Amino acid sequence: MYLDSRRSFLKGAAFTVAGAAIAKGVFTTDAVAGSISESKFTNTPDSLSFYPPLDQWEDFKELDGADWKRGGIGRHGVESEDNPDGIKVNDFMIVPTACSNCEASCGLTAWVDKKTFTVKKYMGNPLHPGSRGRNCAKGYATQSQMYDPDRLAFPIKRAPGSKRGEGKWVRTTWDEAMSTIGKKMNDTLKTGDELSRKSIMFHVGRPNENGFTGNVWRTFKQDCFNSHTNICSSGGRTPTIQWVNDDRTSPDWANAKLVFLNSSHAADAGHYFQQSAGFIADARKKGAKLVVMDPRLSNSAGIADLWIAAWPGTEPAIYLHLVNRILNEDKVDKKFVKKWFNWEVMMNNQKYLQFMVDKGYISKVPKDRSFDSYLNMLKELYSPYTLDFTVKETHVPAYKLEELYDMFIWAGDAISSYFWRAAAAGNRGGWMSGRTGYLAIALRGAIGTVGGTFFHHWHVISVAGKGGSATVGQGKRGKDIPKVGVWNELSWPPEWPLSTYEMSFLLPHLLTDVEWQEKWKKRGLNVPQKLSVWIPRMYNPVWINPDGFRWLEVLKDEKKMELTFNLSPVWSETNWHVDYVLPVGLAGERHDQHSEATMPARWTSFRQPVMRVALEKSGWKASNPNRATLEAHIKAGLGEVWEENEFWFEMGFRYVDPDGSLGIRKMWESKRHPGRAVTIPEWYDAAFGDNLPNLKKTATTDTRYRNAEYPVYEYMRDHGAWMEENNIYHAQEREIKEDEHSLVSHGHRYDKHHVEIDKTTGVITAEAHGDAWKYKDGKKPIGIEVDGKKMEGFASLDKKMDFFSEWMADEWKWPEYAIPFYPRNEKEKEEMVHIVSHVNHKYMKEENSYALNTVFRLPYNIHTRSANSKHLMEISQNHDPVWINTDDAKRQGFKRGDAIRVRIVDSVSGLE
Ligand code: SF4
Known part of the structure; x- marks a missing residue:
């Protein structure tokens, strides 16, 4: 059917120029290819969802888009030796990868022109379960990032004799940089003391790596992992951690009846928005209602x-x-709440019940410990949140609140929501937003249901760091990597024991705060006063952190940061002040496994260097298999742009521990080819194969791959995405498998002799090893018995949804924040200052003072990694600088286009 060579292809083209297909504006290669969807030429497909079939990805011919404007082949024919003015035909190899311009990891495909070996365009990957062939503007902009004329094309270092920030650079080689950095790390690590294991610091930046570098640093025995998470999303993660010890929400947008967006974030401004928007559109087609809670009139709103x-x-x-209304109007899904709320824990904690009485939350301790008494207690607890109170506090009109409640009840248990940034991250105490929001959703039983809201660990695959069986030293899934066993106070300062993630934004302050260092040294802690190596990987705190100048001070101080280097695809303000800038690639130039919770399924994408794949498929071979990506990029004219996977494999094996005396070298030594570092195919074949049984079975039985050296890796190389498991609902009810001698929970087998079941709560515990999270008796909770059935339950200690966070009340001594709550009066606002937003109207007494929100924007510069896309800059800069409610504008006398002056006052400190 399809033509084998360009020559016969052109002949075929000439034959059918006059054929019926021309009338459709599309050229087909033979008479039987009657429909456009079967055509190799897709300039005017009859459907936007058209995509070349997978078996044509390595050789797909498409009419050149620019030439098409000249009038098409109907007028000009196809370009050939005999017809040089004909329409050009592109000969593509389509290589899958994954976008890296935000956390959604949508599928991309690079369309590599086989004649020039350049990527002509990036399109979606239709095999990706979440993005389904679609991308936002940032995804398609990957091409302009790749060929950005200003990108860094080779490693550079600060010119000898110059100072940091002077801007004097010299070109260097990867080998020189790695030797210098490796020696510094080796000198640090070989002292072997506690301080040495806190003296190298790595800031992960983005894109995500699903555990890869965390694993690198464990093998280097460093507690050095840092991230920006505490700034951007801790307030969104804390509620799920308190409710079920899970990291975030996982909504089933596509099947929801009520799509309940807490901010525009999920659908048009941030996390996973492209995939979410697609699923939300699907739900709305089926009649779902959309509610947007956002002070801004965003696109979603x-x-x-x-x-x-x-x-x-x-x-x-x-x-x-x-x-309040759900409880007092008897709309509670009692079956769900009785089964899955930790109500017994609360009703058994008399001390806490008395605390609630003392605080005036309830009038008396419940008469007994029954479920009915529990529900009655909740009714009383939440009855103060009346319509009047809520209207006054939130400034939302009553009719809207009534409408919201009606929608909530109408939707039953199909309410899909997502709590992340916006309210959660933008306000002091914003975490209470998710804590209270989940309560409303859970009372309706909309947890883990079709169209409901769930938690992410059921829906995410994280295996990038688990290729250990491909190495000599790590063992399967890294089981032989020794525990790090130190605590780095620079990222986890003792003053913030409840910080959900590393306090990275404090780093320059803690490094220079001698008083703070001395305080903790006197109490026996070994607090670092300097860093031997700091690695801001794709991270630019000088620009994105509010106290960028403080970062500059520390960055320039070679006594505080002795050696610094950024693994960065683009220039940045921080790069200007480091010792080395080492260029690594973006979406189409690096390997990563990446998965996110965008649907009730476990999918993963595989980000890969597309030019390397295209070259290898065309018969090219790297001279050094450990540097294949670097060599491929040089070959493809991208410059000496490398990737981090191969970089760290080599660092661990060759540079940080060259003689193996630190025990690091063997961690990265190839098991199959001892004497060299592990390679990408070896690592990912193990990472995917050891952890995803369905993928492994598919790849190893597929006739195309089963005889391949690395079948699982090659399957992912060719597809770019995989769905391990679909339609994951009610996962907490998964039964624990049991035989005569053991129980199997979450894939782990436990000897029955060491398993116990708590008679009151039903929690099933087993012997805990290492640093497992432990239940009351020091054992590890592995499941729960409810109504005689042993189930895996939620990830919390008591395996239920923790309406009452007992550890927060009893161990951490914050009883007032151990349940979902909001201050009901001025006195409580004074007492519970941690959960009163810094922009609460109580602080805004000045005439004409407003809470200033950042305006909606296309997040073109997420984490600065897309900073080099001029295309994105241009399309995102046409928003008005200030949006204001028209009533407010009228009152102030503002007209569209007026210049206005905004005076910004910090409502807590009073600083202007
Ligand atoms: S939503 Fe994110 S991952 Fe998807 S295409 Fe856009 S930038 Fe890329």
Whole structure:
């Protein structure tokens, strides 16, 4: 059917120029290819969802888009020796990868022109379960990032004799940089003391790596992993950690009846938004209602069935108003709540019940410990969140709150929501937004249901760091990597024991705060006063952190940061002040396994260097298999741009521990080819194969791969995405498998002799090893018995949804924040200052003072990694600098286009 060579292809083209297909504006290669979808030429496909079939990806011919404008082949024919003015035909190899311009990891495909070996365009990957062939503008902009004329094309280092920040650079080689850095790391690590294991610091930046570098640093025995998470999303993660010890929400947008967006974030401004928007559109086609809670009239809010603009930070009052009505109007899904709330834990904690009485939350301790008494207690607890109270506190009109409640009840247990940034991250105490919001959703039983809301660890694959069986030293899934066993106070300062993630933004302050260092040294802690190596991987704190100048001071101080290097594809303000800038690639120039919770399924994408894949498929071979990506990029004219996987494999094996005396070398030594570092195919074949049984079975039985040296790797190389498991609902109810001698929970087998079941709570525990999270008796919780059935339960200590966070109340001594709550009066606002937003109206007494929100924007510069895309810069810069409600504008006398002056006052400190 399809033509084998360019020559016969051109002949075929000439034959059918006059054929029927021309009438459709599409050229087909033979008479039987009657429909456009079967055509090799896709300039005017009859459907936007058209995509070349997988078996044509290595050789797909498409009419050149620019030439098509000249009138098409109907007028000009196809370009050939005999017809040089004909329409050009591109000969593509389509290579899958994954976008790296935000955390969604949508599938991409690079369309590599086989004649020039350049990527002509990036399109979606239709095999990706979450993005389904679609991308946002940032995804397609990958091509402009790849060929950015200003990108860094080779490693550079600070010119000898110059100072950091002077801007004097010299070109260097990867080998020189790695030798210098490796020696410095070796000198640090070989002292072997505690301090040495806190003196190298790595800031992960983005894109995600699903555990890869975390694994690198474990093998280097360093507690050095740092991230920006505490700035951007801890407030969104804390609620799920308190509820179920899970990291974040996982909504089933596509099947929801009520899509309940807490901010525009999920659908048009941030996390996973492209995939979420697609699923939300699917749900709306089926009749779902869309509610957007956002002070800004965002794109999502503009098309919502209901837009709720609460005063920033007061959102918890709305959720608790819903809770009040759900409880007192008998709309609770009692079956779910009785089965999955940790109500017994709370009713057994008399001390806490008395605390609630003392605080005036409830009038008396419940008469007994029954479920009915529990529900009655909740009714009383939340009855103060009346309509009047909520309208006054949130400034949302009553009719909107009524409408929201009606929608909530109408949707039953198909309410899909996502709590992340916006209210959660933008306000002091914003974490209470998710804590209260989940309560309203869970009371309706919309947890883990079709169209409901769930938690991410059921839906995410994280195996990038688990290729250990391909190495001499790590063991399967890294089981032989020794424990690090130190605590780095620079990323986890003792003053913030409840910080959900590393306090990376404090680093320059802690490094220079001698008083702070001395305080903890006197108490016996070994606090580092300097770093021997600091690695801000794709991270630019000088620009994105509010105290960038403080970072500059420390960056320039060679006594505080002795050696610094950035693994960075682009120039940045931070790069300007480091010792080495080592260029690594973006979406189409690096390997990563990447998965996110965008649907009730476990999918992963495989990000890979597309030119390397294209070259290898064309018969090219790297001279050094450990540097194949670097060599491929040089060959393809991208410069000496490398990737981090191969970089760290080599660092661990060859440079940090050259003689193996630190025990690191063997961790990265290839098991199959001892004497050299592990390679990409070896590592990912193990990482995918050891952890994803369905993928392994598919790859190793597929006739195309089963005889391949690395079948699982090669399967992923060719597909770019995989769905391990679909339709994952009610996962907490998964039964624990049992035989005569053992129980199997979450894939782990436990000897029955060491398993116990708590008679009151039903929690099933087993012997804990290492640093496992332990239940009351020091054992590890592995499941729960409910109504005689042993199930895996949630990931919390008591395996249920923790309405009552006992560890927060009893161990950490924050009882007032151990349940979902919002201050009901001025006195409580004074007492519970940690959960009153810094922009609460109580702080805004000055006439004409407003809470200033950042405006909606296309997040073109997420984590600065897309900073080199001029295309994105241009399309994102046409927003008005200030949006204001038209009523407010009228009152102030502002007209569109006026210049206005904004005076910004920190409502807590009073600083202007
Ligand atoms: S949503 Fe994110 S991952 Fe998807 S295409 Fe856009 S930038 Fe890339």
